[in-house]
Amino acid sequence: MTDNSENRPLALIIDDASTVRMYHRKLVEDQGWTVLEAENGMEALERFGDRPVHLMLVDVNMPIMDGYSFIAAARATPGLAHVPAVMISTESQLIDRDKAYAAGANHYLVKPALPPELSQLLTLLSPEVSA
Numbered sequence: 310m311t312d313n314s315e316n317r318p319l320a321l322i323i324d325d326a327s328t329v330r331m332y333h334r335k336l337v338e339d340q341g342w343t344v345l346e347a348e349n350g351m352e353a354l355e356r357f358g359d360r361p362v363h364l365m366l367v368d369v370n371m372p373i374m375d376g377y378s379f380i381a382a383a384r385a386t387p388g389l390a391h392v393p394a395v396m397i398s399t400e401s402q403l404i405d406r407d408k409a410y411a412a413g414a415n416h417y418l419v420k421p422a423l424p425p426e427l428s429q430l431l432t433l434l435s436p437e438v439s440a
Contacts, residue, residue, distance in 0.1 A: 350379025369398035
């Protein structure tokens, strides 16, 4: 089997919980995407590299750099500034959503992200969907 990961869209999953990253990785890869993971916002900024990222799934509460700070920094980073960012958090109050959107998030999901919700987002955001 050949590795065609270079031809698939890339999702950046940022969460300090390895079990959550594994859960999201499975859902995203099942939709034909490649995944890059990071444990916090700072690691994500350091690891995204030169490869175009097509989607960022971002937790709120993380050490070193939280999700709000990461999204704000990503919006100021060439290569990430216009990438769709989905905040996924256990925080479910309206103020949490407002803070995410103020930081630059495009969408907000409450954990656990349900497979149909994430699948629909991935389908809508996939750069490889043909007419």
